[in-house]
Amino acid sequence: MPTDAAYTPPQRDILTPSQLNTLARDLLEGAFPLVWVEGELGNLTRPGSGHLYFTLKDARAQVRCALFKPKSQWLNFVPREGLRVLARGRLTLYEARGDCQLVLDSLEEAGEGALRRAFEELKARLTAEGLFETARKRPLPAYVRRLGVLTSPSGAAVRDVLSVLARRFPLVDVDVLPVPVQGATAAAQIARMLQRAIRSGRYDALLLARGGGSLEDLWAFNDEALVRAIAAAPMPVVSAIGHETDFSLSDFAADLRAPTPSVAAELLVPHRDDLRRRLRALDTRLVNLQTQRLRQAMQRADRAALRLQAMRPRARLDLLCRRQAEALRRLTAAWRQRLLRERARLRHADAVLRATHPQRRLARLRERLAGVSARPQAAIAWRLQHDALHLRGLARSLEAVSPLATVARGYSILQHADGRIVRSVEQAAIGDALDARVSDGHLRVRVEGKS
Template sequence: MSVTLSDNVLSPSQLNALARSLLEDAFPVVLVEGELCNLSRPASGHLYFGLKDGRAQVRCALFRPKSQWLRFQPRDGLHVLARGRLTLYEARGDYQLILDSLEEAGEGALRRAFDALKARLQAEGLFDEARKRPLPAWPRRLGLITSPSGAAVRDVLSVLARRFPLVEVDVLPVPVQGDAAAAQIRSMLERAGAGGRYDALVLARGGGSLEDLWAFNDEALVRAIASAPVPVVSAVGHETDFTLADFAADLRAPTPSVAAELLVPNAVDVATRVRGLHQRLGVLHLQQLRERMQRADRASLRLQALRPQARLQALRERKRQAMRRLHAAWQARDAGLRARLRHADAVLRATRPERRLAVLGQRLAALGARPQAAIARRLQRDALRLGGIARSLQAVSPLATVARGYAILRHPDGRVVRGIGDAAPGDPLSALVGDGELRVRVEGADG
């Protein structure tokens, strides 16, 4: 049989490239669950292994640095969930998965459910710090919700007995693992909270995987914790384990033993504080006793001072003192009045009427001639002044002018003729001369 070459003949590299393209286009991202086998980690840090089930296997590669971010230690036989791209290694024609992530199969699904539920409850405000309540400072009775056969109950009871033996603890038995555990834990929590018997409730369980602790991620249980009428402490797992019950509880303890330490005070510290308070109480008692004794002493002194005999004695003493002050005041007043009387007598003797009249007579005799002399001097001065005024008047008097030969012409109404225009021909006038008055008539005027 002969073979004819044509355009459809492919080289191995072309075939592998075409197959790779077809695989990557048909399967962009796949999730494969299976068992690890043929695990190898060369010096490059890459991780090579196979995923198998009962009938087949597929080669896988997880390159660095994603291989260093794994949260578990891969080993042959471990059941895992792989996520990646289906491709083909062209150099050898090997069909394989190039992985983006790798996680344990059961835990990966649970982790996704955990994260989704946590985000939804957190968005509702169920985990807000503002709604969390403080623990009681001195709890009298605690409810411990846990498995009665687990190590957690022994740890909690041991720590409580050592730190604060006075607290009462009721172990409320529930299963802490399995499908029915969440419902029974929630039922016990609701009954214990509704009873009003406990000051706080503790959810306790030892460590385990995410699957082992899954009962404490139940949504109904988480809501019951958030709505519990008393504070709830979550002590589930070890320090690195977190459940949704931890976020909803009023306090999350890393371990059950730590929860017991956080719930009750240390008996040694309490005893030290009680001793300090006892000493302080004794000091305050002694101080109050001293104050009361001082008050009693003062009251006794006041009582003695206020008894009738003492009051009468005090009044008599006050009367004697008042009489002494009154007698001294009268003596001082009498002495003052006597001194004033002696002074008045001396003044009166020094100013008796006979002597005063004699002195006044002498003064009158001395002053008798003084008014007449003053009057004579005043009259002489006034006469001289009058003569000067008369001479001044005589100098300016029109009569003096008339006496020298002049005359004053006047109309009958008294108007003085001062010029020819003041009189008309025929006007009667009077002419005042030195020794009398003449009646004249105007005949004419020469200007």
């Protein structure tokens, strides 16, 4: 047997408490993923640091939990002893005391938390389908003539909507389509009433309205069948569910979401005072346009009258006649001068012939003289005939544009006694004596009235 000096104890791993707790913590954090735990709050404390410490327990066990300050400040409820909650976090070990605990990322009330998860899951799925896309939403009509309101007939929401509509635009035709807005069967009944309203083809727009409430109270408006029916409606659908901070899937599917039922009514119809101002502005604009166009037409008529007066057919015909007569006079004078010259030449030639007595030459010269004497007369006759035809053509053209030709077709020209022409009813007063010129004479008429 060896002596005490020669004895060596067997080798073994020796850990300190901190090393052991660190190893246990690493094993816990590596083995457990992010977990959801539902239980009852107990041993609730909130020290000055702002952190929240408590236990989650059921009938058989409990686990310590910690929710640190940055996340505890965003809770939408007040934690209290005995409240059933749903916690999400990671399992770890608090090394200083060797306590197993959950370090939480979020904390919510148990019932509402389950609904919130279902809400987010359905919202994500419908969003992925494009059901909430802005591009598919329909604009509201400028003026809603018939409106269907799907709401509870006994709630405050319908009273608010009807009050706002009556104050702003009493001409709108409103039908209250009664439906339950809470309960297990509410979503199915709302969807059926929505389909009936769509099939009727009566409404320009539909409004879903309900007052505020908890997530459970508003859950009927998160029903998938109802949401799809709203998105498929052929007319615009406005959603006014709950208060401004309340959101439902019906709000995302609707063509317009209003924060409250009263605001929805204001968005659907214009204010009657605004319509009055717009009508007055349009009336003023119409009068101004009519006045401007009438003034332009009168200016064009005045310019046309001035041009017509400057181009009077009788004056133009007289001028053409004078020009033709002057041209004929000059032509006749020229032929007369030429005839005189030819006669002088003939007389000179006759004197020469008489002096030389050539009988044959004298006879040719006499024939030439006869021919020369006939040519000016024929030319003058042709020229006179040509000018007469030209004058008759000009007279027909002038007669076609002459107001006398218009009178000959059954119209008349009204004139005052001083010769002023009456072009508008504003230029004649009741009782005025006027002269009406017709195709075969004049008529004296008196103004008895205007229209």
